[in-house]
Amino acid sequence: MEIDSVRVESSLWIGNKRYRAFLSGWYFSWTEIDKRNREKKTISVPVSEVIGVKEGRVEIQPQKKVEDTDLDFTLFYVKRSSKGNGIGAPWSLGRAQFCCPSRGVRDQWITQLRTALKTHSPSRPHRLLVFINPFGGKKRGKQIFHSLVAPLFELAGISSHVVVTERANQARDYILKKDLTGFDGVICVGGDGMFSELLHGVIGRTQQEAGISEHDPTVMLQPCDLHIGIIPAGSTDCVCFTTIGINDPVTSTLHIIIGDSQPLDVCSVHYQSTLRYSVSMVGYGFYGDVLAESERHRWMGPLRYDYSGCMVYLCNRSYPGLVQYLPGDSHISSPRDNIRCLSGCRVCSESKERLFPHFDSSSSLYSTNVSQYSSELEGEWVTVEGRFKCISLTCISSSCPRSPKGLSPSAHLADGTADLILVRETNPLGFLTYLHRHTNTQDQFDLPFVEVHRVKAVRFSLPPGEEEEEEEVGEEGDREIQASAERVLEDPEKLSSSNTAGHSQQHLAGRKERGNVTTSRVKRRGFVCGPCCTKPRSISVWNCDGEILPHTEISCRVHGQLVRLFARGVEDSTMP
């Protein structure tokens, strides 16, 4: 075996084939040598993608040693599949069992590979906090974690504390309140709703610790260090799909193990003291109505969105609105430039300097002489008024298996902007064309009734004369609304025939947001009803990453690179 400061080299065997193995800097590679000493195929693995090195011949699942000698060691690594979905390719666990010429050589290889791993892959997590939603998607969260994820964590030497949730918002509250010392990341096994819980927990906790008031829409939020990992087990899993390129629990687990780090833009949505964060979609009109309708059909599981999508489409509604937006810098990028945000994206990496000009990397804090108020909100606001089929704001492309290019195919994960899509009132065929183009390669923005803008902030209000009519109701009103909501739960059809029931649904969403309130706002008009409703409604609801917002008039702002995921963006699967 030859070892110098930059290179380790020796002959190794896999079965009866001889290989020349090299470890040099960032790569470990092994080349087959035939009987005439000619070099054949080489496999090369970046050290950063080595999952683990074990003595002996080790199998995984169940993790056990098979018959071996003290000349063997096993290398586990990330293996890319050639069979992608056209967007991203799944990763699997590669394994190579090497036999060395002597025990000394074997021990040297193990030591050298483990040292290289520490040097070239320093930001791997050691301890993780895992939240499993046992009811998300097809209700397979626990099974997915125990059969696919836990064995890989064990192999990689990662310990985890697992919480199987018993109620909504348990994961968020845990992150906000409990001692998180020693955890290098938080993981959700579930869908976009579970991701949203972790997002709110991590952002809220970081601001608490930094003494920043997150409810102030003008404040510069502190970026979060605690990484979030997503094991997809929900209905849409849009954030996972967009940041990794595929919804596959093993691929996600491998990204977590190797400590990948992908910054992500987050949009804060404010209405008075209500605050929500969104990554994938803040949508009014069609997407709001689909969500409201689908909540009534949760029992259908992931199919509820298809069913509700059809129902809402048939209703053919459009809504008046006044939209104001603050444009991003059009010299940097545009939503119609056809540049996809892929792993290592230039637009995103160049955005870091612009987003954090005063960031001190040694202390991970902003320098204290900088205003805590963001200058990002300076600029000329643009106003658009009209009737819309839908209004969507997305920080990322928001692709998912249903729409592989997403809501805005050229949006960037971490450029500090979001794309605002305005779909004006049109005929049903026109709107169907728009929707259908989400599923094929045609440009959904190349339609006369669609416009798209790259923005830093958005405000939405109802045009004069259409204002949200609200009234304060006391506990008496609350009780009455609660009672009608219960009647609706018994018979969902009542939702389309009873105003009070419609109010209840929104009202309850509002309560869920604000926690214990004694007075609540109730919309007098514009609740979302079923497709059997004959009268046009003038107000829709906002869908904020799968959660119905309790208010219509909102103000949104993009916070560039606010959180970090265990991901690396979509790898270009057309590259070798």
Ligand SMILES: Nc1ncnc2c1ncn2[C@@H]1O[C@H](COP(=O)(O)OP(=O)(O)OP(=O)(O)O)[C@@H](O)[C@H]1O
């Ligand atoms: N134990 C629980 N009981 C009831 N609700 C829960 C529980 N744990 C989490 N939740 C809530 O369930 C909601 C939906 O869960 P999740 O996002 O995992 O699945 P989904 O709705 O099927 O998927 P998607 O959000 O991708 O459409 C989340 O908003 C979360 O707050």
Ligand SMILES: CCCCCCCCCCCCC/C=C/[C@@H](O)[C@H](CO)NC(=O)CCCCC
């Ligand atoms: C004729 C064919 C028509 C096909 C139309 C496909 C259009 C798909 C666009 C996909 C946009 C996904 C945006 C992401 C939203 C998530 O934050 C949210 C939570 O999971 N999902 C929904 O609200 C669920 C919303 C589901 C909308 C359909």
Ligand SMILES: [Ca+2]
């Ligand atoms: Ca963005």
